[in-house]
Amino acid sequence: MLRIDTLSAWYGEAQVLRDVSLDVAAGEVVTLVGRNGAGKSTLLRCVMGLHAGQRGTVELDGRDIGRLPAHRRARLGLGWVPDDRGSYATLSVTENLTLPPAVGPDPWPLERVYEAFPALYDRRDSAATMLSGGEQQMLALARVLRMGARLLLCDEPTEGLSPLLVQQVGDLLREAKRHGVTVLLVEQNLHFATGVADRHYLLAEGRVVEAMDNSEVRSRERELLSYLGI
Amino acid sequence: MTGFLQNTFNGLVSGAFYALLALGLAVIFGMLRVVNFAHGAFYMLGAFGAYVLLSEAGVPFWAALVIMPVGLGLLGMALERAVIHRLTRLDPLYNFLLTFGLTLILQDLVKSRYGVQSSPYATPSALGGSVDFGLFDFPTYRVFILGFAVAVCVAVWWLLSHTRVGMVVRAATERPELTRAFGINVGRWVTPVFGFGIALAGLAGVLAAPMRAVNPLMGADLIIVVFAVVVIGGLGSIFGSVAAGFGIGLVQAWGEAYLSDFPIVSQTIVFIVMAVVLLWRPAGLFGREEAPA
Numbered sequence: 001m002l003r004i005d006t007l008s009a010w011y012g013e014a015q016v017l018r019d020v021s022l023d024v025a026a027g028e029v030v031t032l033v034g035r036n037g038a039g040k041s042t043l044l045r046c047v048m049g050l051h052a053g054q055r056g057t058v059e060l061d062g063r064d065i066g067r068l069p070a071h072r073r074a075r076l077g078l079g080w081v082p083d084d085r086g087s088y089a090t091l092s093v094t095e096n097l098t099l100p101p102a103v104g105p106d107p108w109p110l111e112r113v114y115e116a117f118p119a120l121y122d123r124r125d126s127a128a129t130m131l132s133g134g135e136q137q138m139l140a141l142a143r144v145l146r147m148g149a150r151l152l153l154c155d156e157p158t159e160g161l162s163p164l165l166v167q168q169v170g171d172l173l174r175e176a177k178r179h180g181v182t183v184l185l186v187e188q189n190l191h192f193a194t195g196v197a198d199r200h201y202l203l204a205e206g207r208v209v210e211a212m213d214n215s216e217v218r219s220r221e222r223e224l225l226s227y228l229g230i
Numbered sequence: 231m232t233g234f235l236q237n238t239f240n241g242l243v244s245g246a247f248y249a250l251l252a253l254g255l256a257v258i259f260g261m262l263r264v265v266n267f268a269h270g271a272f273y274m275l276g277a278f279g280a281y282v283l284l285s286e287a288g289v290p291f292w293a294a295l296v297i298m299p300v301g302l303g304l305l306g307m308a309l310e311r312a313v314i315h316r317l318t319r320l321d322p323l324y325n326f327l328l329t330f331g332l333t334l335i336l337q338d339l340v341k342s343r344y345g346v347q348s349s350p351y352a353t354p355s356a357l358g359g360s361v362d363f364g365l366f367d368f369p370t371y372r373v374f375i376l377g378f379a380v381a382v383c384v385a386v387w388w389l390l391s392h393t394r395v396g397m398v399v400r401a402a403t404e405r406p407e408l409t410r411a412f413g414i415n416v417g418r419w420v421t422p423v424f425g426f427g428i429a430l431a432g433l434a435g436v437l438a439a440p441m442r443a444v445n446p447l448m449g450a451d452l453i454i455v456v457f458a459v460v461v462i463g464g465l466g467s468i469f470g471s472v473a474a475g476f477g478i479g480l481v482q483a484w485g486e487a488y489l490s491d492f493p494i495v496s497q498t499i500v501f502i503v504m505a506v507v508l509l510w511r512p513a514g515l516f517g518r519e520e521a522p523a
Contacts, residue, residue, distance in 0.1 A: 048411050074413030086408050089518065090400045099401050100412035147413070 001026040001182050002047065002151060007056030009042050009206075016042045018206040019056070024151075029173060029183040031193040034203035035228055040186040041083060043203070044153045047184070048080050049073045060151070077104050079149025083156050083186075085136040086143075087128035093120055096128040096139055097146050104148025106179060113142045134165040141172055145181075152176065154185035158192050170196050190225065194218055232365045237487040238480065243372045245479020246379030250434040251456045252463060252471035253386060254427035260403030260466040261423040262310075264317055267329035270453030271336040272302055272428050276435020277444045278340055281349050291354040291440070298436045299429040306428030310421045333450070340446040348443035357440075375437050382433065383472045390468060399423060403466060455482075458504045464517020474515060478503070 002024040009017035016039045024030045032040040045051040047058055049070035058066040065073055074080065088096055097113060097120075114121035117138050123131055128139060137157055144152055157173075158166045166189065173183055173196045187193045193200060194214045202210040202224075217224065251269060258266050279298045283289035289297065309332070317325050353371045360367040390396035401409045402416045410416050435449075442448060459478045463470030478500055485499035495502070507515060 050407060050411060069415075070407070070410040071413050071415045074411055080408075080411040082408065082411075086405070086411075088401055088404050090404050091397060095397050095401075099397060099409070099414070101414075103413060143412075 001028075001061060002184065003057070003059040003062075004043075004047070005057040005059070007043070007046060007054065007058065009039070009046050009051055009055075010053040011042075012053075016206050017046070017054070020203075020206070020208050022201055022208055022211075024182060024184050026150075026182055027177065027180050028199065029177050029185070029197040031185050031187045031197045031200045032203055033187060033190065033193065033200055033224070033228065038203040039206040040203055041155050044155055044184065044186060047073075048078060048153055074100065074147075074149075075103050077148070077150035079144025079147055079152040081140045081144055081152060081154040081157055083159065085133075085140045087131065087136045087139060089127050089129040091128060092125050093128050093131070093139060094124045097143050100143060100147040102146070102148050104150050107148030108142075108146045110146065113146050117142050134161050134168075137161060137165070137169060138172075141169065145176060150180075150182060152181060152183045152185070154183060156186050156188065158187065158189050166192055188228065190217060190221055190228075233487070235363075236366050236368070237483045239368055239372070239376075241480035241483025242476060243376050243479070244482060245476035246376050247434050247438060247452065247475075248456055248459045248479055249383055249472045249475025250379055250430050250437075251452070252459045252475045253383060253468065254430035255456065255460050256463070256466055256468050256471040257386075257399070257403075258424055258427035259460075260468070261399060261420055262314070262318075263406075264314060264325055264424075265322075265329070265465075266427070267326060267453070268332040268336065269427075269431050269456065270449030270451075271333040272306065272431040272449070273435040273438070273452065274340070274446060274449035275302055275336060276432035277351075277439040277442070277448060278344070278349075278435075278446070279432070280436045280439040281351050281444045284351065285349070291436070294439075295433070295436050299433040302432035303425040303429030307421050307425035310424040314424060315420065337446045337450065344446070346445060346447065348445040351439040351444055353440040371440060375441070378437065379434075382430070386430075387468065387472075395419075455500055458500045460514075462504050462507045462514055464514030467514065467516040467518070470514055470516030 004023075005021050007017055007020045008015060020039070020043060032043060034040050042051060046054050049065070049068060056066070057064060060076055060078070065076065080086070088099070091099065094110070097110060114124070119135055120139060120142060123135070128136065131139060141157065157169050161169065170192060177183065185197070194217050197214070200212045200217055201208050202212065251273060255266060255269055258264060276298045279301070280291065280294035283294050283297065284291070313328060317328060357371040357374050360369050361373050390400060398409070398414055398419060402414070402419060406416050438448070455478065459474045460471055462478065463472075463474030481499055481503055485496040489496040489499070511517070
């Protein structure tokens, strides 16, 4: 579904991605792991079209989307779940959910979102930034599901969440996967990653250094954790 | 008591002009991240346009109240497409140079044709006379301005808070890049929003024509206070700009009335308030620190 070929990216003079190539098949959940500064978030931003200095190929369903502006990519079914959760202070919870136009074949109706997230329903008229961190993370995920996005780009969706909420995020991603949604996520929590994802790419200094499946990550967990510095 | 009420009413009328101008600056800054230093020139064009329409074509006030905002809004949209949009991603200094340069060009174009003398504009006959409020009389035209400006501010607030367009403008104002990532073509809304802000300045200009001296520099005098208003309210904050507009109108009127023995204070009170507000809340009363993209 998503194919990235020899993608390089820069912040000014500093090169943060070096010839990254990877594939994500339809219906797969794939994580990007790596130390801070390895280029994981930049890779997601390049896919979304939010990073200006880049070279290489980004293909969605065989179509080169590397030159399209972000809003066109979103309309092709990319769902953006940013690391800061992307809550709008000047929009209510309902407005946060309905801001993106419905794009995919299976957008969730608002009623279904609120059935799945009763806490959001209770706060539907509040400013989104008044929600707790966990609720804002649910809002960010609920927003791209309501949109009907086919490929979710999630930047550390479990960061700073309690174990219970981490589990809820996992349940949600697994449910999305059951409905055929594809997910590319940046994740530091290896336990969480192996629980939701099919495959993993290890990034270091802007390169993909290893592609691993779940059993490999589990068997090398200690080595990986010490490498990641966690 | 009567004097106090009269001063208060006068302050609210001045505040109505500040609010309309600051509101336009706020929506423009929010959407474009451009501080439009030419805003006062468009206010002046609104007033001058009304004067020219009446004196040279016999077009009455009520028609000018529609023609000038629409015409200036269109001119604003053309300028946005021609030059203003080039300011994105440039150093803010270019923002100042371009919009200040536009101000000088517009002022001098009017000056070269009509000179610097003030032109009289008669109050529309339906709004002549005064309204009796029991304790004091107040000119009908000023009552009209106050009601009209409040109605426009409420309408803009309603548009922003209850329509899909308003939601998109709020989202794009708060976080432009994120909003693009949610499938919204933010760029498509930039030109109409700029035109809308300019139209509000033109509207304020037409309203000013019958009560203020119509001359090429009328905007330059006013806009300095309006920028203080915008800073006090919080740059980009819609509610803040309107609240600060009326608030500063009141402060100025009360200062002139009750601090007239201290001219240094009464003439600079707006900027004293601005300095105090900035020390206390650097982002303004209702402003927010810029969120990351």
